[in-house]
Amino acid sequence: MSIASILALLDGSGGSEAVMRSAIEIGRDFAARVEFLFVEDPLESSMVTFSTEVSVGVLDELIRANREAADQRRMHVDGLFKRCLAQHHQQCFLKC
Helix, strand or coil: CCCCEEEEEECCCCCHHHHHHHHHHHHHHHCCEEEEEECCCCCCCCCCCCCCCCCHHHHHHHHHHHHHHHHHHHHHHHHHHHHHHHHHCCCEEEEC
């Protein structure tokens, strides 16, 4: 069996590093190109259900906090990618 390309999805959670390492190992075993795609939930599942009674200030704060959390996860994935790339010297690509 021949694998030409591997696409691994990363969300910046604690399991992203394991996904990245596994994809790189499999890619190395099959001489496959490895691509990573950063995905995020546009509205965190932890966000409250909005109603007409929620003030604009509260809504703005929730959106800001959600955006900051997504930015932190994106930076985490970028750091993981750079470390793995330096360690494995394999043809890998990250798309955000």
